[in-house]
Amino acid sequence: MSVNRRRVAIVGAGPIGMEAALAAAQRGYAVSVYEAGSVGEHWRRFSWVRLFTPFHLNASERGRTTLRRSGVALPPDAAILTAGETLRQYLEPLANLPELSGCVHERCRVGAIGREGIIKPQAIAATGDAARVGRPFVLRLEPETEPPRFASADIVIDASGTYATPCATGAGGLPAIGEEHLATRIERHLPDLLGSARSRYAGQRILLIGGGHSAATALVAFEELAAQGEPAAVSWVHPVPRATSADPFATIEGDTLPERHALTTRANRVAREAAWLTRYPGATVTRYESRGGSVRATVERPVGEAVALEASRVLALVGYRPDTVLTRELHVHHCYATEGPMGLASAVLAAASASPDAAGDCLKQTTHGAETLRTPEPGFFILGAKSYGRNPQFLMTLGHRQIDDVMSLVEADEAAARAPTAG
Numbered sequence: 531m532s533v534n535r536r537r538v539a540i541v542g543a544g545p546i547g548m549e550a551a552l553a554a555a556q557r558g559y560a561v562s563v564y565e566a567g568s569v570g571e572h573w574r575r576f577s578w579v580r581l582f583t584p585f586h587l588n589a590s591e592r593g594r595t596t597l598r599r600s601g602v603a604l605p606p607d608a609a610i611l612t613a614g615e616t617l618r619q620y621l622e623p624l625a626n627l628p629e630l631s632g633c634v635h636e637r638c639r640v641g642a643i644g645r646e647g648i649i650k651p652q653a654i655a656a657t658g659d660a661a662r663v664g665r666p667f668v669l670r671l672e673p674e675t676e677p678p679r680f681a682s683a684d685i686v687i688d689a690s691g692t693y694a695t696p697c698a699t700g701a702g703g704l705p706a707i708g709e710e711h712l713a714t715r716i717e718r719h720l721p722d723l724l725g726s727a728r729s730r731y732a733g734q735r736i737l738l739i740g741g742g743h744s745a746a747t748a749l750v751a752f753e754e755l756a757a758q759g760e761p762a763a764v765s766w767v768h769p770v771p772r773a774t775s776a777d778p779f780a781t782i783e784g785d786t787l788p789e790r791h792a793l794t795t796r797a798n799r800v801a802r803e804a805a806w807l808t809r810y811p812g813a814t815v816t817r818y819e820s821r822g823g824s825v826r827a828t829v830e831r832p833v834g835e836a837v838a839l840e841a842s843r844v845l846a847l848v849g850y851r852p853d854t855v856l857t858r859e860l861h862v863h864h865c866y867a868t869e870g871p872m873g874l875a876s877a878v879l880a881a882a883s884a885s886p887d888a889a890g891d892c893l894k895q896t897t898h899g900a901e902t903l904r905t906p907e908p909g910f911f912i913l914g915a916k917s918y919g920r921n922p923q924f925l926m927t928l929g930h931r932q933i934d935d936v937m938s939l940v941e942a943d944e945a946a947a948r949a950p951t952a953g
């Protein structure tokens with residue numbers, strides 16, 4: 531291992547943060563990973579969900595090789611595992627590798643990131659001011675059991691994902707009236723309907739909102755509950771299906787991910803046939819009112835009058851957004867559509883408009899060159915799910931390639947800084 535004591539701070543010990551930590555540690559950087567919860571915190575929240583992608587797409591070549599070399603027995607490359615199994619069999623052993631010993635600080639949220647001695651309006655690269663280059667970063671750490679403190683770093687990788695910041699459920703993506711008062715009656719992450727969340731859902735009146743794979747997973751679980759004799763009465767507010775199909779979930783012709791194909795096919799059948807399900811395609815929730823132990827939601831249909839729905843619980847699976855407040859003091863240019871970093875987002879959007887069919891299939895996403903991962907803030911990179919912002923097409927296999935790209939950028943910048951200047 532080469533020795534390079536430049537300090538790399540990584541925000542988030544999710545699958546991409548941990549892979550980035552290993553890559554940086556193996557290059558000799560002094561690595562600190564700050565994690566709000568535990569290693570793989572977001573995977574823990576949907577640990578029972580079977581991932582679509584096989585093991586070798588969820589674990590980097592570097593990680594698998596290093597673990598095998600250190601004697602850890604890994605699942606077969608083609609294995610389809612749950613998030614919890616992948617956490618236990620891969621991510622936790624990765625975090626326990628000797629090269630990452632002492633690097634991971636769990637229950638230590640990063641509250642904000644800035645640049646030592648420089649505030650946002652100062653040192654703007656576009657005006658020719660290079661004062662940010664080489665200036666250390668300052669991170670405001672908020673450990674769970676200790677007072678906040680500052681930490682310093684030369685390079686920062688933000689791999690904090692999006693799962694901690696759910697989107698709102700109301701008209702135009704805004705919070706519906708009263709949404710802010712629903713604290714315990716609304717769930718915004720996929721619950722384990724057949725396990726720990728069963729008592730909250732079985733036999734209850736539920737308002738389900740959302741039209742992505744999480745909503746499909748919930749519908750399939752509601753079908754299981756019904757088959758086990760405990761049906762919930764589900765009202766489902768979801769986007770209008772694509773014009774080419776009456777089915778709410780798009781299936782991909784010749785899908786090479788059988789788990790994804792099975793999920794969307796089954797969820798479409800549930801949507802067509804389930805007697806316990808009432809659909810509100812294209813409708814919007816505009817208002818919530820708490821009524822004793824239940825919620826009354828006003829749902830406006832695209833055509834026709836509004837309806838009032840009573841539910842004991844709202845399950846809102848309407849997507850997640852990046853936490854842009856974290857980097858408010860830095861020079862980060864966010865995409866107007868996705869809130870991802872602009873360089874990458876514009877490459878992704880250009881690829882999507884050039885090939886609209888591929889845009890709906892996360893497996894067809896590619897990387898777009900190391901330079902697209904730069905932000906206007908030198909030495910600051912956003913990787914992983916957060917790099918895609920509100921675009922849900924991110925897959926871990928892309929994140930593994932992003933890490934290699936960023937490492938090559940950082941090394942090239944260091945080599946350029948060491949090179950003698952001409953003249």
Ligand SMILES: Cc1cc2nc3c(=O)[nH]c(=O)nc-3n(C[C@H](O)[C@H](O)[C@H](O)COP(=O)(O)OP(=O)(O)OC[C@H]3O[C@@H](n4cnc5c(N)ncnc54)[C@H](O)[C@@H]3O)c2cc1C
Nearest residue numbers: 542544545546566571581582583640690691914915925926
């Ligand atoms: C139900 C579901 C199924 C999925 N299935 C697949 C699949 O099959 N294949 C696939 O490739 N992808 C899948 N994904 C997407 C998957 O979640 C991501 O690919 C992967 O988790 C992204 O990893 P990440 O490290 O970028 O972010 P995350 O896994 O979201 O990790 C971010 C980490 O940062 C921490 N964090 C957040 N904010 C802070 C802060 N301020 N300070 C410190 N720490 C912080 C979090 O606690 C978390 O541990 C799925 C997602 C969901 C929700």
